[in-house]
Amino acid sequence: MPSTVHAFDAVVVGAGGAGLRAAVELSRQGLRIAVISKLYPTRSHTGAAQGGIAAPLGNVEEDRWEWYAFDTVKGSDYLGDQDAIEILARESVDAIIELEHMGFPFNRTPDGRIDQRRFGGHTREYGQGPVRRACYAADRTGHMILQTLFQQCVKHEVRFFNEFQVLDLVVRDGRVAGVVAYELATGELHGFSARAVLFATGGYGRVFKITSNAHSLTGDGLAIAWRRGVPLEDMEFYQFHPTGIYKMGILLSEAARGEGAILRNDKGERFMERYAPTLKDLAARDVVSRAIHQEIREGRGIGGRDFVHLDFRHLGREVLEKKLPDVTEFVQTYLGLDPAEELVPIQPTAHYGMGGIPTDVDGRVVLDERNTPLPGFYAAGEAACVSVHGANRLGTNSLVDLVVFGRRAGRHMAAFVRESDGVPWPSDAIAEAADRLESLRRRREGQSAAEIREALQTTMMRHASVFRTKESLERARQDVAELKERYQRVRVSDPSRRYNTELLETLELGYLLDVAEAVVVSALNRTESRGAHWREDHPRRDDTAWLKHTLLYRGEDGDHRIAYKPVVITHFQPQERKY
Amino acid sequence: MRVKIHVRRYNPEQDPAPYWAHYEVDVEPTDRLLDALHEIKWRVDGSLSFRRSCAHGVCGSDAMLVNGVNRLACKVLIKDLGPEIRVEPIRGLPVLKDLIVDMEPFFEAYRTVKPYLIVDDEHLPEREQLQSPEERERFDDTTKCILCAACTTSCPIFWANGRYLGPAAIVAAHRFIFDSRDQGAADRLAILDSRDGVWRCRTVFNCTDACPRGIQVTRAIQEVKQAIVSNRLRGDGRAAGAGAAGRAADRLRAE
Numbered sequence: 001m002p003s004t005v006h007a008f009d010a011v012v013v014g015a016g017g018a019g020l021r022a023a024v025e026l027s028r029q030g031l032r033i034a035v036i037s038k039l040y041p042t043r044s045h046t047g048a049a050q051g052g053i054a055a056p057l058g059n060v061e062e063d064r065w066e067w068y069a070f071d072t073v074k075g076s077d078y079l080g081d082q083d084a085i086e087i088l089a090r091e092s093v094d095a096i097i098e099l100e101h102m103g104f105p106f107n108r109t110p111d112g113r114i115d116q117r118r119f120g121g122h123t124r125e126y127g128q129g130p131v132r133r134a135c136y137a138a139d140r141t142g143h144m145i146l147q148t149l150f151q152q153c154v155k156h157e158v159r160f161f162n163e164f165q166v167l168d169l170v171v172r173d174g175r176v177a178g179v180v181a182y183e184l185a186t187g188e189l190h191g192f193s194a195r196a197v198l199f200a201t202g203g204y205g206r207v208f209k210i211t212s213n214a215h216s217l218t219g220d221g222l223a224i225a226w227r228r229g230v231p232l233e234d235m236e237f238y239q240f241h242p243t244g245i246y247k248m249g250i251l252l253s254e255a256a257r258g259e260g261a262i263l264r265n266d267k268g269e270r271f272m273e274r275y276a277p278t279l280k281d282l283a284a285r286d287v288v289s290r291a292i293h294q295e296i297r298e299g300r301g302i303g304g305r306d307f308v309h310l311d312f313r314h315l316g317r318e319v320l321e322k323k324l325p326d327v328t329e330f331v332q333t334y335l336g337l338d339p340a341e342e343l344v345p346i347q348p349t350a351h352y353g354m355g356g357i358p359t360d361v362d363g364r365v366v367l368d369e370r371n372t373p374l375p376g377f378y379a380a381g382e383a384a385c386v387s388v389h390g391a392n393r394l395g396t397n398s399l400v401d402l403v404v405f406g407r408r409a410g411r412h413m414a415a416f417v418r419e420s421d422g423v424p425w426p427s428d429a430i431a432e433a434a435d436r437l438e439s440l441r442r443r444r445e446g447q448s449a450a451e452i453r454e455a456l457q458t459t460m461m462r463h464a465s466v467f468r469t470k471e472s473l474e475r476a477r478q479d480v481a482e483l484k485e486r487y488q489r490v491r492v493s494d495p496s497r498r499y500n501t502e503l504l505e506t507l508e509l510g511y512l513l514d515v516a517e518a519v520v521v522s523a524l525n526r527t528e529s530r531g532a533h534w535r536e537d538h539p540r541r542d543d544t545a546w547l548k549h550t551l552l553y554r555g556e557d558g559d560h561r562i563a564y565k566p567v568v569i570t571h572f573q574p575q576e577r578k579y
Numbered sequence: 580m581r582v583k584i585h586v587r588r589y590n591p592e593q594d595p596a597p598y599w600a601h602y603e604v605d606v607e608p609t610d611r612l613l614d615a616l617h618e619i620k621w622r623v624d625g626s627l628s629f630r631r632s633c634a635h636g637v638c639g640s641d642a643m644l645v646n647g648v649n650r651l652a653c654k655v656l657i658k659d660l661g662p663e664i665r666v667e668p669i670r671g672l673p674v675l676k677d678l679i680v681d682m683e684p685f686f687e688a689y690r691t692v693k694p695y696l697i698v699d700d701e702h703l704p705e706r707e708q709l710q711s712p713e714e715r716e717r718f719d720d721t722t723k724c725i726l727c728a729a730c731t732t733s734c735p736i737f738w739a740n741g742r743y744l745g746p747a748a749i750v751a752a753h754r755f756i757f758d759s760r761d762q763g764a765a766d767r768l769a770i771l772d773s774r775d776g777v778w779r780c781r782t783v784f785n786c787t788d789a790c791p792r793g794i795q796v797t798r799a800i801q802e803v804k805q806a807i808v809s810n811r812l813r814g815d816g817r818a819a820g821a822g823a824a825g826r827a828a829d830r831l832r833a834e
Contacts, residue, residue, distance in 0.1 A: 039632055040640075040682065042639065043639060047725070101696075101698070101708065102695075103695065103696025103758065105715060105722050105758070106707070106715075110711075110712065111709075112709030113707060114707050140722075140723070143723075144722060151694050151695035151696070214632040214633040214638065215631055215633075216632045326637070333636070334656075450621030450622070492625070493625040494626035498590065498592055499679050501629070502625040502626060
């Protein structure tokens with residue numbers, strides 16, 4: 001198999017918000033960097049984020065970073081690390097002003113400043129009522145972040161390797177030497193020798209059947225790091241966004257509820273009043289997602305079925321056109337409904353992994369509970385776990401995470417690269433990846449990746465989503481183990497080298513299976529309910545036993561090793577969570 | 580419902596020339612065309628190759644020629660296409676395999692127009708630069724572009740002359756030319772006032788019809804043409820639209 005080795009100072013894998021923000025930082029500092037993406041950068045899933053990006057700018061009403069930090073800690077169900085959250089809350093202001101300076105087209109107040117709106121879980125004075133904290137560009141905030149950062153990369157002449165699938169992280173003598181990637185266009189393998197590598201490879205929503213996530217979100221970075229001995233942190237915490245389009249999972253932004261849309265059950269009741277008397281429809285996502293499921297279970301889904309309604313009718317056409325144009329269009333295109341006049345069927349949709357590759361606040365990947373770094377290895381964005389989202393992420397905080405920690409990772413990498421003498425590229429690094437790829441390509445018997453993937457998504461949705469029990473999770477674990485077994489005999493029917501997208505999907509399925517396993521094993525282990533992890537057989541949060549992060553290591557033979565890391569608590573002591 | 584899907588296929592590793600492949604699949608009328616293509620790929624023929632990612636019209640991966648019109652496969656529903664559907668790669672870019680085309684010439688044109696905010700970095704304020712809602716509105720439409728190439732590859736001028744920068748690149752330029760914060764309008768207008776720039780546009784409106792984001796592409800091109808003309812008349816290097824916007828921003832700062 002033909003192959004090439006490229007030498008760079010640093011390599012960024014993934015070209016969404018975190019990867020591009022880091023790339024801008026690295027290229028501004030004059031380093032030779034490469035960005036590897038399995039898509040084109042402008043197609044990364046950051047572009048699908050709709051509603052907003054939080055920062056306590058105080059442009060439309062009083063706000064303070066301390067209130068924002070508190071909301072994030074509370075939203076996280078006290079599992080977020082408060083040192084990291086403090087950085088997120090403080091640096092969000094500067095990160096957003098910087099985006100504005102790069103050209104980001106924020107919606108504006110009448111006096112020309114960045115406009116702000118409400119979002120779930122964001123409050124004034126430590127929970128007293130909703131606050132306008134989310135900066136936005138209509139309901140395509142993520143699209144504009146992705147475009148703006150890509151534009152800056154064009155300006156700085158960043159070198160992109162588009163449609164390259166990362167296959168391996170190369171580690172030698174306890175240090176990172178680079179990555180191996182597969183060029184989709186040709187089928188060739190490429191080594192990227194680098195002193196520092198950032199994984200900003202995004203999430204893994206495709207382990208579930210109903211998801212807001214792109215087809216490309218298959219947990220590649222997480223699985224590759226895990227296979228190389230890096231633990232995965234807090235994988236039991238997976239967020240379901242309350243308002244996905246029924247059956248399709250396409251997201252209808254929380255900005256809809258921020259602008260005043262209301263959830264209603266079969267009786268037309270605004271049921272969130274019962275579950276969250278203060279913030280109602282703007283409670284945190286885990287709370288709202290569970291409330292919807294509860295209504296459905298108690299027979300108040302629409303027509304007794306498994307969805308409820310989102311009601312936009314009182315907002316008026318102008319708000320829909322000016323502030324929610326994409327949401328309006330999704331409803332029209334995919335449901336054939338006019339949200340100005342008709343109720344919209346929604347159900348919770350798999351949305352965001354709070355867990356991921358453990359890092360410190362500078363994006364350095366850490367290997368254990370003592371935060372020992374793996375020199376040269378960095379992670380940021382949804383692939384990483386800092387952890388600022390803890391057990392449940394607040395809306396708008398994924399975008400803040402990308403720009404704050406993408407920037408910090410870029411800065412630290414630049415300093416590291418300057419001080420580091422680098423690791424020689426191991427001559428056998430590519431051969432190893434080539435063997436695995438070739439054996440996959442040659443298999444002509446067995447099941448297709450599509451069949452196995454569908455079975456995986458079904459079992460994860462049924463047994464490991466919003467509500468979980470020991471029994472359901474054990475069932476999911478068995479199913480995943482059996483599917484991994486079947487994956488050993490997966491069949492790739494397309495023999496071609498050029499754009500073999502079937503081979504790509506088969507690789508991706510391998511990553512999905514690993515990540516699903518991590519989710520299920522972590523969830524089985526945590527016998528409490530916290531944030532998005534809801535165990536019906538352990539319905540209470542248990543701070544005595546479980547105020548700690550899970551670190552799950554991959555075992556060679558299906559066994560796993562679990563370690564725990566303390567939660568960093570600075571200002572806010574855990575208390576009962578009420579909205 | 581059962582639909583017939585005819586797909587223009589070509590794998591240069593093995594096929595001497597492109598050919599039509601025919602499939603019949605069962606899909607729901609409310610399914611996306613993308614769902615039908617997945618049905619083929621996942622159950623009938625794994626070698627069928629196409630790009631896709633977000634599956635709801637915001638990433639721009641799956642632009643293709645559908646029954647003779649450029650569409651995103653994830654944004655067009657089966658019920659709106661009828662029982663026989665013809666799917667081909669977008670035109671004017673080299674076909675690499677099946678529905679996958681070489682996007683490099685497209686992004687090359689994009690890069691040519693300096694698609695980033697040009698400002699005097701030394702004199703940026705500590706907080707945000709001010710911009711009125713009206714100034715912001717001026718370039719709102721062209722910020723929607725997802726670079727899917729549906730517009731550029733629906734343009735007969737681009738088919739005839741691949742050096743024409745094309746609608747998407749002009750949209751990218753427009754987005755900055757009319758941004759009151761930007762100081763690079765003159766540069767961009769000079770680039771677009773060239774042989775392969777805006778004057779190639781014959782106002783056919785194919786681009787506007789093709790845009791899955793509803794951008795008034797032809798109108799944006801016309802506005803850029805007007806800006807070039809008034810820029811020439813004024814001769815002061817500032818674009819007409821941006822100039823007016825810039826003055827409004829000055830007023831806001833003074834207040």
